[in-house]
Amino acid sequence: MTQTIAEETVARLNGVDKIYRLGDVDVVGLKGVTLALRRQKFTVIVGPSGSGKTTLLNLLGCIDTPNLGTVEVCGQDIATLDDNQLSDFRAMKIGFIFQNFSLIPVLTAYENVEYPLLLTGVPAAERKERTLAMLNAVELGDKANHRPNQLSGGQRQRVAIARSLIKEPALVLADEPTANLDTRTGGAIIALMRRMQETQHTSFVFSSHDPQLMEWADDTVTIRDGEIIDMRRAA
């Protein structure tokens, strides 16, 4: 079944199969998934554990490749890119927000946020200006010189969000971004991302079980046993 949410897409999967080999057993991650995700929207992928949410995010994030089918992100068929080109593509186009924040512990909040700009070769003066602006946008201007272990969970997640948005990517992928946060902090983080989406015109794709996050979604994709079983657009 072809699942299309909108005409203007940021990513498109066509007949994608992903199978993992675990010892002698083949585990189906995704099976025949065809999907198009709308640009500049807040898409949430929901489903039980082991349903294929993370596999789908990995493929969208160009950190994994399908066994069958094609994956296009921002119009680029990722199968045509070699490892270095994929790295550069991710550096330019895709932002990641990890469940456990995954900040670099030896870098300060400022340096963590600045890091993606270093990878894309942004000049020093511009880097500084944009990094400070982004830190202020996530209300962490006063924590610029703090290392991750000196920040609370919510603050770390805001740094992670700032890091994912600093390069103004076309697509931000987040795997359970509120899973390790309390309800209040999670709500604040969602509001922040929503604001960023509006101001930076970025497309967000999340995997989540969080009902709070689903309430904010423009589009919701439900996945089970590696297959998409439902797609819904908010009213």
Place this chain on the structure above:
Amino acid sequence: MNLAYTVSIAFRNLFRNARRSSITVLSVATGGIAVLMFGGFVANIFHSLETGLVMSGGHLQVFKQGYFHFGAGDPASYGIANYDEVMQTIKSDPQLGPMVTLATPQLTLFGVAGNFKEGVSRTFLGVGFIPSDRRKMAQWDRYDMHIPIRLSGMTDEQTDVGIVGYGLARVLHLCDALQVKDCPQPPKKAEQKAAVDTDIQALASAEAQTAAQQTQAGDHPKIDLLAATSQGAPNIVSLTVLKAQNQGFKEMDEVFVGMPLGLAQKLIYGRGTKQATSVVVQLNDTDQLYQAVDRLNQLFQEKGWGLEVRTFHDLTPFYDQATGMFRSIFAFLAVLMGAIVLFTVINTMSMVVMERTVEIGTLRALGLRRNAVRLLFIVEGALLGMVGATLGVISAIILSILVNASHLTWLPPNNVERIPLRVNVTANPDLILWTWILLVVIATLSAFFPANRAARLTVVNALHQV
């Protein structure tokens, strides 16, 4: 990713597990200290051996062609008649002159030394030299080794005064007369020849008493030296023995006789033309050795003198054997230390990669290329090596200063007297530089394997590593 930033991150990463990094750094430093201290000690051995040889026998000797292989059995036929001219040519040559500290004649001969009063004799190896030149030669100390100078006490004016080895003094029953310590006493003649007439015994006793009285009065014993002249006739000279001097090893100690050149010439050449078996040449610097050899060969060829040049390496094979042995031991130790550093850093970096797998995945997801990941870990290994090597160098320098200041002494093989135990670390900048470079290269190479493993991780697997 710019290199300075990579270095900065790698440096900070060293402090994430400061204890482990410290142990690794200490391992590298220990390797460096061991190599530098032993290298410094070996350098000291080389310098002391070289200094000892150059002090006594110069850097090189000029012989008549064929002497080196056949002349020992027939010194008379291999003499250099124009040795004065040879020395003058060496000293006045514009290339050689500035290199040369001293050129002096030497005559080596074999014969029989006898103390006929005691009725004892034995074969000897005699060396005739100019005492004042020997004193100058003994002052050579290019490496500041401060090896004690053993003066013979001979002077140019005393034409029949010489020295003998401890062993020869013992065999010729000169120990009492020369006041040689720890010298075994010969069996008494009375025990050996119980049947000797009492009159003769009385005479011998009186003579011995007179000899002892002469010694007490400051006179020195005399021995007779018998050798064949260049014409093949037996010749004999008398030598006043000034002192007995330890020659370092038994074989030489039991045959050595040092005498003025004139006396040796008188013994071998009689009234004939005075010759020398070699011209000993001492240079300012050992580095000039082969330059000097080339020039000497060129000069002798031009003059058609039929002379050949032998360096102290040729004349004393022990030097090359000893230095070769110490080089092998040093190489073995260096390889051992290198292996320890290699495995320590591999172990540390493997643990680092394992612990930081998720972080590697994160960096790769953010867009860091494989090569940049590889570089990050290699730089970490290199930094561990640099810090460890630098600490090792500093520690070795401090330790060497302490050792040198403690005035320890030791007795090298074939040496007569104890010499200062010194560890020449600071005097060997090449050793310091190469040890530092080697440690850093080993640490960097050690990091390469774990770094490569980090770079080859797939992003997905790395991110989901538990």
